[in-house]
Amino acid sequence: MKQDEILQDGHGRRFYYLRLSVTDVCNFRCDYCLPNGYQARHQQPDLSVAEARTVMRAFALLGTRKVRLSGGEPSLRKDLPELIHSAKTTPGIQRVAVTTNGYKLPSLIDSWQQSGLDQLNVSIDSLDSDEFARITGHDCLPRILSGIDRALELDIHTKVNAVLLSDGTQARLYQFLNWLKTTPVTLRFIELMQTGDNRDYFASNHVRGADLERQLINAGWQLIPRALDAGPAREYVHPDYAGRIGLITPYSKDFCTSCNRLRVSAQGKLHLCLFADAGLDLREAIQTGDADVLAEKVRALIGNKEVSHYLQQGNTGGTQNLSIIGG
Template sequence: MEDGHGRRFYYLRLSVTDVCNFRCDYCLPDGYQASPKQPDLSVAEATTVMHAFAQLGTRKVRLTGGEPSLRKDLPQLIQAAKTTPGIRRVAVTSNGYKLPSAIDTWHHAGLDQLNISIDSLDPSEFAHITGHDCLPKILTGIDRALELGVQTKVNAVLLSDGARDRLQQFLAWLKTTPVTLRFIELMQTGDNRDYFASNHLRGVEIEQLLIETGWQLLPRAIDAGPAREYVHPDYAGRIGLITPYSKDFCSSCNRLRISAQGKLHLCLFSDAGIDLRHAIRDGDANALAESVRAMIDNKEVSHYLQQGNTGGTENLSIIGG
């Protein structure tokens, strides 16, 4: 599956809900606001989507949200992804709120990779950012994931105020903790324009500090996400950077998105999703694959974030970032 700009797509981000129980400052500061919408994709419908994308060359499926652990049938969704022919890696992105009680079940269902969002290792600051005082519980869940052999990454949104202090806390943690910490540049959405203007920090500033202190860039796998990952011989963990405002960021795009309501998003910041729910409900993965293939040439060369475009993305819980 290749678009008109020569990019190939090995990676599907499948949102299973847009509901989230956190109130992060940069995404849902007032909490999730329910609105009339179609029901979320069922396990059967999600299975049809994954089979269609696997036919098109997808190797990796990430189940995301909102907060996917709010779905009681998340283990069934993980298992459906794991048993789809052609899918080699199954990942979940979560805020970790239910992690200690859920990780064994997810692992048994076939989870290969886990991404947990932690913007600060200071418990009080974490509670301030998210609205939940639960950082120790989440860290316990990460420890258990590592015991089970689940490849674990931690996502941290870069915020300008206090960024260097948070970096030092994370570096101390990575000395002995074998996770990949990924710093993600704050992205402007329809709902956070003022917050973005006050808090955006370019990832290149952190990247330069890493290079100056001996961190080395790793090659990127074809089904990997957009992070540039660095390693250091003195650290058990790795550090990645996702810098959507950098030059040519979109040239390496290898992923497509399906929303929890069955809309194809060719870009995180496209104006609107393409409604495929009728085709998904038919349960015909072959026909759905052909529909998706026909739409790929409409993918834009860039997200145009540098020009202030936010498209139809009001907040990142809508489609999972």
């Protein structure tokens, strides 16, 4: 595709990266997202493999290079390997990623790799087993870590996501730093984001990543360049560590200026922003199976993308929790 055909919004941002949710169901009960467990909010079925393939083909026509399959928890779909294979074999898609809580990772990672998985993101908010169980509702940290070890054996580029929480930040940081000495993953600290369901929790637990970033820089961590299809993290390396550290700080100034990703929900709605007021329904166009038709619809809608998520003003849009469209 010619460079001038790449999807671009009215603010000059170009979009190389699609986050495609394949389910909003999740089996974890994380304090900051689904403390009471998953509650269905809709009646529509999730996108089928054929429908997901049409979405990926359409976005590839618009210049998308990377597809991330997310949730909810995508491993709850038995056809996830088929979805990975569909992404991997879509002309124009260069990188296929999955974000998971890792609960089923040891038993599934080989099949994902065989289907074409390039990158894995696993959510681990603490390396302390008891604290992990308290945050998620599941006492399974050793199993998840063994799944990560297997992913590394399979040469899958692996990242670990950890939400920054005000209580115990330094203790968790030291645990992660010790782990990164010998473990070649990218650990990404993510600022807690306010959603419609977690306002009180956010008020009690939010901590900005800027202080942690200064601490890392003072300790000799060095910023590396960001790829065109990379996520929003600023990644740092240190010569004494096998792993890297990334920071995702959505409350920082100008965070949205580098936005390069769009989201489609498991029900076929286009979310121009994680915190947009509502998704834009693409299901009818998706069901035609015509990627060109769908691509033109997306191109027509991109002009509605706002310049910012306005999180700083307390806006949460239609995002009641992050499992809805994969964070």
